[in-house]
Amino acid sequence: MPLKVWDGSTWQVQAQLKVWNGSSWAPTNALNNAKSARVWNGSSWVQFHPGVQINEYPNVGSGLSLYQYSQGDVPFVPVVAYTSIAIDSTGIFYIDDQSAYSFTWLLTGSNTDYYAYMDAPSGDPFDAGSAATNTSLQLNTLRVWVLSVENSVNNSSVFKSLLSTLRIKNSAGTDILSVDVNMYVEAQVGIPP
Secondary structure: OOOEEEOOOOEEEOOOOEEEOOOOEEEOOOHHHOOOEEEEOOOOEEEEEOOEOOOOEOOOOOOEEEEEEEEEEOOOOOEEEEEEEEEOOOEEEEEEOOEEEEEEOEOOOOHHHOEEEEOOOEEOOOOOOOOOOOOOEEOOOOEEEEEEEEEOOOOEEEEEEEEEEEEEEOOOOOEEEEEEEEEEEEEEEEOOO
8 A cells, every 4th residue: 555644635645755864865766666665564575655666668777768760661661660658557568669568557556546647748749649748647547658750752761759757646746756758760761672
């Protein structure tokens, strides 16, 4: 169960929890679940805060970097390249370079306690039909953000890129975790040999 505090009218999931590390107050919130608050349940230490995790990809410390390069030749066009981030009621799915990576974001509590929030990107926009940006979206249903590009022009390359931030918030709108997002897609059409 996540840590909740009564705010006078409702129980709110706590976004920040800090512990004294000997010289300063350090937050227990961390990407990749590196730091968390745990309690002994009688047989093992179990995490109670934060109740969520966001894994960086492809490497710890890289934020979230999704890249797709597609190449094709005439007459096999159009060439399409895409990347996406999908979050459903318990899992997150990253798609890049024709592969998928998934993990469980919800560690404790109910998905209705948490909200996804994708900042409006700089650079190119997400594809039409993607989930809203700059809006808290309750995580009790699927939310997807896609960046894609299509190219049908011989001897050319078309690309799109964006920078954003993916956040998981509580119902009060306070960030629990966040990760920088970098997406890049490129579609190239070449001349057949």
